Amino acid sequence: MSEFDRIVDGIRLPWATSDEILEAMKTFQIREDDVWLVTYPKAGTTWTTEIITVLSCGCDFTKRGEKGVNFVDIKRPNMLEFAHVTAAKKTSPRIMTTHMQSRHMAREIITKKPKIVYVARNPKDNAVSFYYFHKSNKLIKTFDSWDEYFQAFYDGDLVGGSWFDMNLYWWNRRNDDNVLFLKYEDMKEDLASAIVKISEFLGWPVPEGKLEEVVKHCSFGSMKNNPKINRTNSKIIDVSISPFVRKGLVGDWKNYFTVNQSEALDKLYEEKMKGSGLTFRYT
Ligand code: PPS
Numbered sequence: 001m002s003e004f005d006r007i008v009d010g011i012r013l014p015w016a017t018s019d020e021i022l023e024a025m026k027t028f029q030i031r032e033d034d035v036w037l038v039t040y041p042k043a044g045t046t047w048t049t050e051i052i053t054v055l056s057c058g059c060d061f062t063k064r065g066e067k068g069v070n071f072v073d074i075k076r077p078n079m080l081e082f083a084h085v086t087a088a089k090k091t092s093p094r095i096m097t098t099h100m101q102s103r104h105m106a107r108e109i110i111t112k113k114p115k116i117v118y119v120a121r122n123p124k125d126n127a128v129s130f131y132y133f134h135k136s137n138k139l140i141k142t143f144d145s146w147d148e149y150f151q152a153f154y155d156g157d158l159v160g161g162s163w164f165d166m167n168l169y170w171w172n173r174r175n176d177d178n179v180l181f182l183k184y185e186d187m188k189e190d191l192a193s194a195i196v197k198i199s200e201f202l203g204w205p206v207p208e209g210k211l212e213e214v215v216k217h218c219s220f221g222s223m224k225n226n227p228k229i230n231r232t233n234s235k236i237i238d239v240s241i242s243p244f245v246r247k248g249l250v251g252d253w254k255n256y257f258t259v260n261q262s263e264a265l266d267k268l269y270e271e272k273m274k275g276s277g278l279t280f281r282y283t
Pocket of ligand 1: 042043133218223
């Protein structure tokens with residue numbers, strides 16, 4: 001227990017994920033036509049949210065954002081009501097996002113079979129990105145050093161819990177009809193294909209001739225230059241410490257991991273993900 005977080009059911013959670021939210025998820029009504037984007041923090045949530053949002057309005061950029069995205073995990077200080085309360089009043093189809101581990105997710109997510117897009121990012125880059133988020137986000141703690149942070153990531157003792165548990169859970173569900181499992185590294189390699197895949201999965205087509213524009217809109221450069229997306233005026237994220245849309249690279253981990261840390265994480269991956277068949281590109 002700290003001023004920033006506490007452990008619930010073995011998972012460290014920020015205070016902003018209050019007990020009321022966890023309680024509400026037990027009975028929160030999922031709709032079959034909901035679209036849920038599920039991610040471990042810093043795996044590409046904002047990027048994929050942007051793609052889904054643009055697809056949801058027929059790729060008409062002037063209408064982008066009309067629908068709103070319901071991130072149910074936390075109540076920010078400036079919110080008048082809980083996101084799940086707001087979401088319950090929304091018309092279908094709703095766009096929902098969460099970083100919750102299966103233990104805390106809205107229970108009906110499995111039984112109601114909404115469309116679920118899961119994005120996974122290799123653990124090393126995911127860890128570095130989350131490290132910077134800890135520095136800039138006022139709602140979670142800042143670690144004194146990279147080494148101290150690395151140990152917490154290794155131990156699965158960060159807010160949001162273990163990278164391994166979450167990714168293994170959704171990888172094991174990747175063949176369910178209602179699940180689309182994507183990798184950040186594949187999205188980086190070929191954004192157009194990722195957009196088409198998401199579009200086909202959701203049944204929200206990209207109008208003829210529009211794909212290039214959507215790719216441009218969702219590219220790293222244009223998202224970084226978008227103050228709303230880059231949280232430039234956020235009261236929670238101090239972008240002077242680290243921009244929200246930071247580097248967007250595959251392989252940045254090499255600037256932080258020591259050889260020993262890299263080898264230790266490889267070994268842990270081997271143990272935790274053994275036999276799963278899930279692999280990542282690290283460069
Ligand atoms: S959060 O706080 O959990 O919602 O963060 P999340 O959006 O999941 O992850 C943030 C990282 O995604 C990178 N990002 C992108 N990468 C490539 N292309 C695009 N368009 C893009 N948009 C965001 C962002 O820069 C963070 O990664 P790092 O490595 O920190 O740069």
